[in-house]
Amino acid sequence: MNAYRARPNFIPWPPLLLVGLTLSAILLHLISPVALQFIGARPAGLLLICLALGIDLWAMRTLHEAHTTILPNRRSSHLVTQGPFRFSRNPIYVANLLLIIGMGLVSSNGWFVLLAPVDALLTHFLAVRREENHLLANFGFQYETYCRKVRRWI
Structure with a gap:
């Protein structure tokens, strides 16, 4: 049996x-602050947080409706290609970033901004x-077809 x-x-x-x-990021900021201040930073940050939470909720709802797991360490019972998965194969990870x-x-x-690429790579x-x-x-060929149509990240 295939381990995956x-x-x-x-x-x-x-x-x-x-x-x-x-x-x-919080600990590093306490030890050695790296200020990130520019006009509109807070509203832009709030917008990104709201967008991330919206994508997460949309993706979770889509997975729930497809009767498959949201947990990244559990077996997927269905290949989900609708909802935010039409635009990204990993919308929850995009939302995390x-x-x-x-x-x-x-x-x-x-x-936080300096550690975002570390999160993406890991x-x-x-x-x-x-x-x-x-x-x-x-899911074999079905998944391969999906991969040809939808990008991994964005």
């Missing part, structure tokens, strides 16, 4: 990364690649 068929991962990396990098950047803009903490290598192998093992 049962589950993509044993550890739910994306939410752990989000929490870990958020705490890291928007949330991190938004928190940085609202709090004037530049560490998410890609720890979660996305394994999830893609899981979906390919479970």
